[in-house]
Amino acid sequence: MQKQEGKKFTSSLLFTGGVSILVGIIIFLIPIPQSLRDVAELVPARNAELGWRLLAIFVATIVALILKPFPMGTVCFISIAVLAVTKTTTVGVALSGFSNTTIWLIVCAFFISRGFVKTGLGQRIAYLFMKAFGKKTLGLSYSFIISDLVMAPAMPSNTARAGGIIYPIIRSLANVFGSKVEDGTERKVGSYLLYTTFQADNVVSAMFMTAMAANPLAAQIASDVLGLQISWMQWAVAAFVPGIVSLALLPLLMYKIYPPEIKETPEATEIAKKKLQEMGPLSKKEKQMIFVFFLILVLWIFGPNFRIDATTTALIGLCTMLLIGILDFNDIKTEQSAWDTLVWFAALVMMAAQLNTLGVIPWFSVTVTNSVSGLGWVVAFAIIALAYFYSHYFFASATAHVSAMYGALLLASVSLGAPPLFAALVLAFFSNLFMGLTHYGTGPAPVYFGSGYVTQGTWWGYAFLISVINIAIWVLVGGLWWRILGLW
């Protein structure tokens, strides 16, 4: 039996790995389009041959990230090695992503978010809001969303936040109310709370540059291809109004169309009270964690005035935690998700940057531009943005999706006449909102779906509805808000 499974595993690996390699080879064998050569000739650093070879390796990488013959890290190490061996880039350039400051912002933030989990502060926050708003099921859903929102600025792993801290609390709560989960048809409180919290988490992820791993990547790419600098504070202010509107409406909407059977939940308040009693008063470590949290928040907001950038701030936060003993170096060494992210992030950031340098992204954007030109920028940008949003049905990771498409589509939108900052923000926010479309589109999705409370049909159906509402809120309310802010 085991042997057979091993065999099945191997043949599936050979198939998915083979398809990835095949796609790369096919692209490599296609003659280089004259249009790419034309675009490449405009700038000395560009190179159509190397660019095309890089594109083949890059697309093969993206296909492999989707088909998953291996974990992301393995795929990305292989891509780095292939780049170096084929001399598409030097080994130095292939490794250059590892010292990218954006990547270290995220790596440090992973370490910092470990402090929330290790000190128990994350749990306490969730129980506090649960105690305050938990008398009704609707209030409960808001309490989880607010907890999520409070932690989001310093926790770029939506999986750690929604999956690691909040999910276990909802699950144990749902058990108290005795929900049966089998086929998703009986739902006392679990189905409503889990699905609403999951969808809200994607909105929360959009609200801060440091609330989701791919956000700084989008900002970095916007800077690479357009020279557009988006600061931490600018992102937070821009996202605030559409984000709050989304978060306010979402639980109400789901309460109407997907109501929980039990609507009064006095037990939840009791549970929260008991858990908080067990936890006792704020521990010293928790107080220190609160201090660090506000320290980095203040530096992220006001640091740019003193030329302290976001990565330096994250380093300061990390070192403070190490110095005062919230974390020790063992926590750092064993924080697997950070090292995992470092590897795949470094490879993708490097390839995205090189695709731009070698002229492939400018060429792709010219191609897109030509195909929708003559439509006026509003229609053209709407087509591009919607295509970007709904192509997430094909992606199992926001990061893979952002690296694959964000840069080229942003450049195309701007050359079609869309205001740069408006286009950059809409596409960046979409990069979070689209995570809700499927039960595999982002880290927490399989966790929440795996609970069994929501069937796939229900999940996808409501997800589509929510996607339409979110797009409307973020483009219309958001666009108006950014106009007021003078961002475009």
Added chain:
Amino acid sequence: MQKQEGKKFTSSLLFTGGVSILVGIIIFLIPIPQSLRDVAELVPARNAELGWRLLAIFVATIVALILKPFPMGTVCFISIAVLAVTKTTTVGVALSGFSNTTIWLIVCAFFISRGFVKTGLGQRIAYLFMKAFGKKTLGLSYSFIISDLVMAPAMPSNTARAGGIIYPIIRSLANVFGSKVEDGTERKVGSYLLYTTFQADNVVSAMFMTAMAANPLAAQIASDVLGLQISWMQWAVAAFVPGIVSLALLPLLMYKIYPPEIKETPEATEIAKKKLQEMGPLSKKEKQMIFVFFLILVLWIFGPNFRIDATTTALIGLCTMLLIGILDFNDIKTEQSAWDTLVWFAALVMMAAQLNTLGVIPWFSVTVTNSVSGLGWVVAFAIIALAYFYSHYFFASATAHVSAMYGALLLASVSLGAPPLFAALVLAFFSNLFMGLTHYGTGPAPVYFGSGYVTQGTWWGYAFLISVINIAIWVLVGGLWWRILGLW
């Protein structure tokens, strides 16, 4: 009790940490020497102010690595943050070490060496040699040394090799012969075998660029300060003759002056036979590991002819292991020693490179040169090299020592007239040989010393004797051999 220990811990931390910071502040407050300003003015990229500030942070880092208020990784993260916050370098430069190709050579080699441990191949090698040469205690000592030597090209962690694979085998063997260890006075086979193997491991570490983590660092610094390229093959050939002479003599010497009480050990052969029987025939994974080992060895030797450098080779080796399933990405994420090494290595390499760029290393070398000039290069280099060797009494890590002194002393030696490659090799080999001086000078030292078989007096006494003999062999036999090779 626990609380008191905590207090003691905190006060020792405050003391050692405080001393480190104080040293940095004192250096920072010393007026910048005019001689540094003079040296800095010669090259535009140099900067006496920033260089002096970097020196203060660097020395504080080295002091902290010696006093250990925190683990190496924590100290190095703090140094990176301090560099960025004080704007001594940009945050980009402070993080630049993380994409250094030399560092990734070592990080990949850590992953590769995990394959030796995971597949059991490392153990099998040790038992094979034990079976072949283990009838006498003297033969046993050679069998452990040869095992060590065989694994060394692909295992840059001397701690993993000597401490992780070989040490447990010697310990369990010593138990069979019933050694009492209490005060190091009774020694049947354990004392002799452990001490000899430990000292030999330092020689083995000197023999390949990839046999000890600080070796590529030395090669990198030689390239930074002198533009001298030392290839993997060049290193191995140069080290071969003096290395083999050292390894041949060491067990004989210790057998004379520190003899084991039991000299015939037929039981050892039996144990090895039994263990090999238990292991059965070579497993598929072990065969694959042997294949990868030879693959990277061949590429390290012949790769430069096809412009495949050592880091690319290590990446190929790693990816091959991931592809054929010797390792999975979980092994990578959880290989703490690799991530630990990445952090402190990146910080030290970056600071060493910046000290050179900003003019501090050239200035220090001019100062050393002036103080021993007029002596003729032979005497001057002898003084410098011996000072370098015996200053290891003050270091708990070869890497810290190499980063602190190798570059400046090499530059000084060369400006005094020493042949560049000769000086670079002698100092590089010394960087391994000096690890045997104390029971804290390198990773395996506390492991072997901690066994209790050898008292500190015995350890230090014989260590000094061995150091003199090693220096004679490596300078005289080595020097002659390199002359024959035409290296100088």
